[in-house]
Amino acid sequence: MTAEFGLAALWFAATLAVLQIALSGLALRRGRDDVAAAMRPVAIVQGALVALAMAALIACFLASDMSVALVAANSHSAKPWLYKFAGAWGNHEGSMLLWVTILGLAGAAVAQFERRLPERTLIATLGAQAAIALGFYAFLLFASNPFARADPAPADGAGLNPLLQDPGLAFHPPTLYAGYVGLSVAFSFAVGALLTRDVGPVFARAMRPWVLGAWVFLTLGITAGSYWAYYELGWGGWWFWDPTENASLMPWLAATALLHSVSVLATRDGLRAWTIMLAVVAFSMSMIGTFLVRSGILTSVHAFAVDPTRGSFILALLVIYIGGALALFGARVGTVRQGNLFDPLSREGALVVNNLLLSVILGVVLIGTFYPIVAGAMGVQLSVGAPFFDKTVGPLALLLVAVMAAGPLMRWRRDEVGAVIERLQWPIAAALFASVGVFVLGGWIGVLPTAGIGLAAGLAVASVAPLAKRNLRRAPLTLWGMVVAHLGVAVSLAGMAASSAFTTERLAAVYVGDPVRVAGFTVTLDGVRPVIGDNWTALEARLSVREGEDAPFVLRPQVRYFTTPVTTTNESAIATLAGGQLYTVLGALGDDGRWQLRLWWKPFVTLIWLGGAMIAAGGALSIVGHQRRGWMKRRRRAEMEWYA
Amino acid sequence: MRKFVLALALIAAPVMAQRPPAALAYTQLPDPAQEAEARALMATLRCLVCQGQSIADSDADMAGDMRALVRQRIAGGERPDEVRQWLIARYGDYVTFDPPVGGTTWPLWVAPIVLLGLGMLVARASFRRR
Numbered sequence: 001m002t003a004e005f006g007l008a009a010l011w012f013a014a015t016l017a018v019l020q021i022a023l024s025g026l027a028l029r030r031g032r033d034d035v036a037a038a039m040r041p042v043a044i045v046q047g048a049l050v051a052l053a054m055a056a057l058i059a060c061f062l063a064s065d066m067s068v069a070l071v072a073a074n075s076h077s078a079k080p081w082l083y084k085f086a087g088a089w090g091n092h093e094g095s096m097l098l099w100v101t102i103l104g105l106a107g108a109a110v111a112q113f114e115r116r117l118p119e120r121t122l123i124a125t126l127g128a129q130a131a132i133a134l135g136f137y138a139f140l141l142f143a144s145n146p147f148a149r150a151d152p153a154p155a156d157g158a159g160l161n162p163l164l165q166d167p168g169l170a171f172h173p174p175t176l177y178a179g180y181v182g183l184s185v186a187f188s189f190a191v192g193a194l195l196t197r198d199v200g201p202v203f204a205r206a207m208r209p210w211v212l213g214a215w216v217f218l219t220l221g222i223t224a225g226s227y228w229a230y231y232e233l234g235w236g237g238w239w240f241w242d243p244t245e246n247a248s249l250m251p252w253l254a255a256t257a258l259l260h261s262v263s264v265l266a267t268r269d270g271l272r273a274w275t276i277m278l279a280v281v282a283f284s285m286s287m288i289g290t291f292l293v294r295s296g297i298l299t300s301v302h303a304f305a306v307d308p309t310r311g312s313f314i315l316a317l318l319v320i321y322i323g324g325a326l327a328l329f330g331a332r333v334g335t336v337r338q339g340n341l342f343d344p345l346s347r348e349g350a351l352v353v354n355n356l357l358l359s360v361i362l363g364v365v366l367i368g369t370f371y372p373i374v375a376g377a378m379g380v381q382l383s384v385g386a387p388f389f390d391k392t393v394g395p396l397a398l399l400l401v402a403v404m405a406a407g408p409l410m411r412w413r414r415d416e417v418g419a420v421i422e423r424l425q426w427p428i429a430a431a432l433f434a435s436v437g438v439f440v441l442g443g444w445i446g447v448l449p450t451a452g453i454g455l456a457a458g459l460a461v462a463s464v465a466p467l468a469k470r471n472l473r474r475a476p477l478t479l480w481g482m483v484v485a486h487l488g489v490a491v492s493l494a495g496m497a498a499s500s501a502f503t504t505e506r507l508a509a510v511y512v513g514d515p516v517r518v519a520g521f522t523v524t525l526d527g528v529r530p531v532i533g534d535n536w537t538a539l540e541a542r543l544s545v546r547e548g549e550d551a552p553f554v555l556r557p558q559v560r561y562f563t564t565p566v567t568t569t570n571e572s573a574i575a576t577l578a579g580g581q582l583y584t585v586l587g588a589l590g591d592d593g594r595w596q597l598r599l600w601w602k603p604f605v606t607l608i609w610l611g612g613a614m615i616a617a618g619g620a621l622s623i624v625g626h627q628r629r630g631w632m633k634r635r636r637r638a639e640m641e642w643y644a
Numbered sequence: 645m646r647k648f649v650l651a652l653a654l655i656a657a658p659v660m661a662q663r664p665p666a667a668l669a670y671t672q673l674p675d676p677a678q679e680a681e682a683r684a685l686m687a688t689l690r691c692l693v694c695q696g697q698s699i700a701d702s703d704a705d706m707a708g709d710m711r712a713l714v715r716q717r718i719a720g721g722e723r724p725d726e727v728r729q730w731l732i733a734r735y736g737d738y739v740t741f742d743p744p745v746g747g748t749t750w751p752l753w754v755a756p757i758v759l760l761g762l763g764m765l766v767a768r769a770s771f772r773r774r
Contacts, residue, residue: 233701235700240697240698240701243696271770341770352767352770353767356766357763360756360760364755367752368752371749375748381736382748383739383740384752385690385741386687386698387687387742388743396756568703570703596670
């Protein structure tokens, strides 16, 4: 019954999306106020219905209802509770349902909370949001029904990919999707504003919290995914330039550009057309990413099922939505005034350069990701990976960091070269000091890591500089948000550069009792024993680690064997210490009775994810700051009216 | 106790089934400079049977064999680039994540410069002349 209930809720939600589009058209064309009044409730109910469908699917997974084909194919009754719950989106249909759930909830949130947008633009926005939702409801109902029954029902399920059986599955997909799909709001805002020809600072101030919110979730989702890959895959890598990773990075780059250009539009009424364009591009990147991951043209842990009809369905949706939005943009861009022009040497000028560099990086990642796919379709087999992106994106990103250090120290409107250099003297000194210091202490580690460490130091100093000589308690929250986020980039960059340059690797085959040295640590294999979990068995090594004269501590890496489906996973054991992480993996037993051990000392590697969390926290502070400012303004106005 | 026996039985099967990895698949070269070269090269070579992983971070048997091969050749005095060329000759461009500049890949390498140029033109339009 639960499955049928979920399917019915999904159909009702799709029907309401049709109604929402029709209402929006009526309200805009005929100016019917009664119709307009229905928009918000319809959008909210649509969101509630699709959320109910998601809840029904989760209930099916929790109950291990093997008569539901999706549960039978992707779950198993012996799985721990958490993975039954999160396993609901650990498959193609379920993850697409989560996708539209967030789409529906985002539309409902706009209907419930958005009060600043002019009424007509809001109606057009909700219409656009429903139009996107409708296409993806159709995709679920006609090409990816998560509630289909299996007849006869199997005795038990085939199980979930053990790589996904990790607490990360409960956190990473929902946060990533909240960001990924949350960008649909920016897209719908842009389409709405183009339809009503109402682009200006008011529109920008209304859009900003939605963009920031999606961006915070996207940042958290990417950071969490990176850490998950780091500890789960057992080789200590944290970013692989894998197409699925790029699929999440591209919307993030566009959203980062967008939230900076939206600030320019809100405060200086410039970059109008460009901001609209970026809003369209950001969610287009989310949809392209969905196509990349869900169409089956890639094989990866993220791409669950290969089915060409699904690929063509999503491709058709892409063409309709992106093509439609771009056509609308092309038709209306002439009516959007360009807005104010800027002096190159000014805060706005720096933000334009920020947008330029982010867009170029986005273009390079897009081309690098699709090049092998397109070449493959034409019969040329080639691979594009980390070396290409390091050589192209690396320098551009470092340039961006330099601009990022200078931008917030420039004045709006117009600035003087001499004054800017004077304000930048401490950051420049810090950058030089750090680069030279690294060279003196650590030797030559290559251009990018040396420049990375130097720029990280410079950016760290520059990003807190706007707080200098200010009363910290009275500094606005939005300023704190920027400071924390930019400082987070510096922290993350320092972690990336230092860990890539100074990681020590030790691969060893050892007998029980043999000590191995890695960096300053002595690691001894005390023994290997079998352990048993809910749905796996494992070999677990006991490693005692001693650093100098300190008391030893114990790490227990495992090799896990799953039977449904038959898979082996490495469970690394990681010690987080003050200076970095000691990463240990247990390998196979050799014929001579020696165990393989893989050991890494990764100095400062934790900074990468700490920085990611800081970036997200900065975004959150900024949202609170903007909301509070708006609230204070409204309260002051209410008080003045009262006195009058 | 029964649990323990069950665990042993389940564990024994996969361990027995594993074939011993090639020497140097999971062992470093004694010379740190050579090992660093081999390591840098491995990070840019594709594991041909994996899902987009490099041979430097894959548990697949084939990745292990390729790591052993890279280390042997580097230890034998070959330059990393020669090893890469040898692998390309054998497996095609697909094996390297660093696509060589050539007839089918030049647009890829030119793209960043073209994009930067286009971007600068677009950005200039939003600036006022001084």
